[in-house]
Amino acid sequence: MFKKLFGNKQVEEQLVAPLNGKVVPLDEVDDPVFNQRMMGDGVAIEPVDGKVVSPVDGEIVQLFPTNHAVGIKTKSGVEVLVHIGLETVSMEGEGFEGHVKAGDKVKAGDHLISFDPALVTEKAKSTITPIVITNFDDIVESFDPAYTDSSQAGETVIATLQTK
Template sequence: MLKKFFNKKEELSWIVPLTGTLKPITEMPDPVFSQKMIGDGFCIEPTIGKVYSPIKGEIVSIFPTKHAIGIREDNGYEILIHFGIDTVNLNGEGFNLYVNIGDKIDAGDLLLDIDTDSIKNKVPSLTTAVIITNLNGKNIRLSKLGEVKQGETIILNIY
């Protein structure tokens, strides 16, 4: 069934997870993300340190340092939200987590609250990657770039 699912062109409707500037993933200031080594998606340069779920699904992973969360969307896609660059080195400092592995979540549920003022000078960037990790070679085209507010709807065309 999954093979059939991944062979078609799709359009996904997501909630913007952070307020800030939405950019293509190729502009993420980390080559692991910008070169799509993990998958395709987008990044947001945040102006507010609150991260919400873009989708309905289940929390499948949380890094011990709280800087990254994995979500399995109800349709089978696996999403990684990775807040900032080198934030793993903060060992959770400045991050407040609102979910646990196994939690069922809705689009728009609060996942993380980050004290950006306390961490912004300790890391190279707060730019946050939102990646679909199991696209099987497919790519994403976004319906919108530029300034966004958390809660707005964006369309991801997968081809």
């Protein structure tokens, strides 16, 4: 989901929703690591179910051992982190199932992780899921988020960015 621009190496990338739900600014995430953009910039989704798909075409660079987060790198070098919920690492993988591994090539919309939203609600701080470009400062020239009350996983464009 990218196109090369003629005459230079800049690339336009589109991120699609990795979950069904409401797309909100990172400012609404009740965690300073995300709302102060310590890990990078992006958006967040308040999910309505427990299926996580890839927001981009790329390669899985990391599936956390607890299956609560996954990192994907696009061909143009954009690194995207999908972090399911807040303080979910403390669940030690309970309620999460990974469907990919590091090194796997994925397309936008491919199934990455399943999780139990009710269990996350019960055992963690929140189900809100940040989608963050971890190398934002190094690679992103412009970023245009698209907030919506109802995103469709694998279909709704939630952000467009231009690389440097």
